[in-house]
Amino acid sequence: MMANLQDLKKFDLNLLVIFECVYLHRSVSKAAEALFLTPSAISQSIQRLRNQLNDPLFLREGKGITPTTVADNLHIYLEDNLQQLEQTIRVVQGAPQRKNFIIYCSTFMGFEFLSPLAEKFCRQLGYELIHYDMAVAPNSAEDLLTYRKADLIIGNTPVINHSVICTPFMVAKPTLVCSKDHPRIGDSATLEDLQKEKFARITGIEEGLRQYQVKSSEAFPEREVVFQSDSPITVMSAVGQSELLGIIGERGYERFNEVFNLKRVNTQMPLPTLDFYLMYNRFALQSSAFKLLLENINQRLATLV
Template sequence: MANLRTFDLNLLLAFDILMRERNVTRAAECMFVTQSAMSHTLHRLRQQLNDPVLIKSPAGMQPTALALALVEPVRSLLQEMERLLEAPQAFDPASSQRRFTIAATDYMEFLILPELSKLIEQSAPGVDIHVKRTESAFPLPQLENGSLDVVLGFASVLNPPAHLHCEHLFTDRMACVVRQDHPRIKAAPSLEDYLAATHMLISRTGDKLGVIDEKLVELGLERRINFIVPHFLSAPLIVAQSNMILSLPYRLAIAFQKLVPLDVLPVPVSLPDYDLAMIWHPLWEKDPAHGWLREQITLIGRNIDASEILL
């Protein structure tokens, strides 16, 4: 019997056709080759299998016992290969029970997930979404092995490897919020007023240094941060009942303003706008289900981006 490492797998298709036709001329016609070429292929099959494969008889070419034993396994293998090489089946969200896993910051959760849940409830009720928090180390292994579908967050912070796909979702900029009846800050704060106030910081790691503080350090300035929380959930409620200033992304500030009485004001520090992005591995680029998920998130991002930043 031939060794798989030395066997020419291209001969399997010829074997299957020869077993169906049991005639070299008809097999050659099926494979669109000459009779001579098909005879040569049969000769190579005999050499690699160390078996006559087909033997002439008064009733025509007859397969050997080995050839008969190989017919069904070879046919099944070719059918499986054909299935694998076919174009992926279209994804039907209405009937799918696919589970997607998303890594995101709580900021992206707050802006993306409510709309995503609405879209899924309407068009893909059987689809499940599992959200994981982004970690300090970029989750490349999880994207490669498929345990994570996409990562959502600040493009500059995530800094993904160049070979990954990174799609812009929307732009944001820093703003600040204070309670509506704040005793000192009634309008856009000056830098002096901003530095004189006490501040609240949202820091998942507990670090007492954010992007604003890094900029202030460059200017030789410092603000007083006397309240640090690890996530966004409690932040608006605390600010609405205190005299602290909370600096955060504008689009999140507007969402908070709908929940509690807050004034949204510009930050008196010059900072660039920043991009929010979706990142995925090219291994899953052609997967129809994966593409559907990305389309939903892209649509939500475009709608967010279309809303003007009024600062």
């Protein structure tokens, strides 16, 4: 069926692009940032589309906006068609498709899940994996995914956003460790023993990690922290070469206890677990290569659980 070009000529197709961006972000300001436009320009465009479709499209709900039924139906039709149009333009212009995936996670998560599959994955598909440490990321996970600065994130703070898929990934169980040569702490210690010691602590800018530290402090309020680092490797190294104690993940201990001269300290002190989430922009699922990347990561996770 041939498109009615005369009808299309009367319609500003840019309005559909702006609509889709607002729909996915549920925010005029975030859509403006993503499209490098002003919020005023976005609002004016949405108003023009409202007039043409005779529907409000978005309604105020608390601090955000919610789509109408017409907006939901319009999104369903646009989701695949805009992607196909973008691919068509790339082919016509001869522009090469992006051949890398940008992944944010902690250094240890990268070590566990990305390093084993990087060479195999890249050799099979010709893609490059680019890893950044989430512990020192300048933006939140939500901003990184919403503005397509990251393809996938394994982090401690779940993202609640219509354009982002967020699923539980794994639960890190904590363990208390010290140097094998510690002069006072043996294989077990009482709370009274621990209150006399000094600690190293893993830090980070993620809200989920900050909340975890609050829970840890509530579980062990008398702990005296004298060294902090956003690198688990640095904390393990510091503990193994000093009289400091530290709380690290069980898997980190199992993998690195011999390397860093660590031993587990058994105690009755209850320690909170740390949750990790797998997050990615839902548009990424339109890539078969990205789906394969997810499968590889989940297969790796299955071997570790």
